Amino acid sequence: MKRIDPKLDAAKRNAATRAVAAIEDNMVLGLGSGSTASMAIELLGARVAQGLRVTGIPTSERTATLARQVGIPLTDFTHHRKLDLTIDGADQIEDGSLTLIKGLGGALLREKIVAEASARMIVIADHTKLVKQLGAATPLPVELVPFGWELALEKLRALGCEAALRRAGAEPFVTDGGHVIADCSFDAIPDAARLQERLRRITGVVETGLFIGLASLAILGHEDGVTLLER
Numbered sequence: 676m677k678r679i680d681p682k683l684d685a686a687k688r689n690a691a692t693r694a695v696a697a698i699e700d701n702m703v704l705g706l707g708s709g710s711t712a713s714m715a716i717e718l719l720g721a722r723v724a725q726g727l728r729v730t731g732i733p734t735s736e737r738t739a740t741l742a743r744q745v746g747i748p749l750t751d752f753t754h755h756r757k758l759d760l761t762i763d764g765a766d767q768i769e770d771g772s773l774t775l776i777k778g779l780g781g782a783l784l785r786e787k788i789v790a791e792a793s794a795r796m797i798v799i800a801d802h803t804k805l806v807k808q809l810g811a812a813t814p815l816p817v818e819l820v821p822f823g824w825e826l827a828l829e830k831l832r833a834l835g836c837e838a839a840l841r842r843a844g845a846e847p848f849v850t851d852g853g854h855v856i857a858d859c860s861f862d863a864i865p866d867a868a869r870l871q872e873r874l875r876r877i878t879g880v881v882e883t884g885l886f887i888g889l890a891s892l893a894i895l896g897h898e899d900g901v902t903l904l905e906r
């Protein structure tokens with residue numbers, strides 16, 4: 676069972692509250708995934724109940740369910756090619772570049788599609804997610820097609836990481852897109868763009884959890900407020 680840390684929870688909520696305050700009437704939104712993004716979705720639901728008119732594209736089935744529960748109208752790329760704003764969480768945020776590691780919850784592919792279609796991405800997280808250099812404390816999730824994942828894992832290891840297939844109990848964890856995930860532990864990721872390029876060259880890699888040049892604002896939550904970091 677996941678332990679709830681009240682201080683971190685308050686920090687996440689502060690970040691989510693600040694981000695939701697930036698949402699304006701008639702915006703088409705990208706709705707992120709994970710515990711921090713879920714707080715933002717609940718807060719947005721309350722604003723919608725008060726009359727705010729927005730529509731959202733969810734980045735996971737779980738987010739779609741939550742958004743429906745709190746009354747946020749959903750849309751899709753058939754109706755909207757361009758989004759005004761995406762609000763999403765992150766597993767690590769690099770200080771300065773705002774390059775992110777995402778995907779510990781398994782939603783990285785849809786999250787990246789949505790973020791890339793957005794004019795602006797605000798990343799929200801508790802302050803512990805900010806790092807000087809990516810990689811050390813958090814594995815990098817890499818989404819793979821299930822066929823031949825064993826081979827892809829070997830190629831990932833050849834790039835200098837420890838790679839493990841993510842499991843849900845005894846079975847491989849399966850994403851909303853029907854793929855599997857390799858969690859790749861690097862000692863550090865000094866050059867995210869180069870690593871991204873090398874990962875994408877591996878046959879079977881669908882997408883990586885590196886989000887480069889996508890977030891323009893990070894809202895870091897603390898127990899008693901927020902810090903804003905702009906790129």
Ligand SMILES: O=C[C@H](O)[C@H](O)[C@H](O)COP(=O)(O)O
Nearest residue numbers: 709710711764778780781782
């Ligand atoms: O796949 C999951 C997403 O990338 C989440 O946004 C990320 O894992 C952060 O989640 P949380 O806010 O629960 O730490």
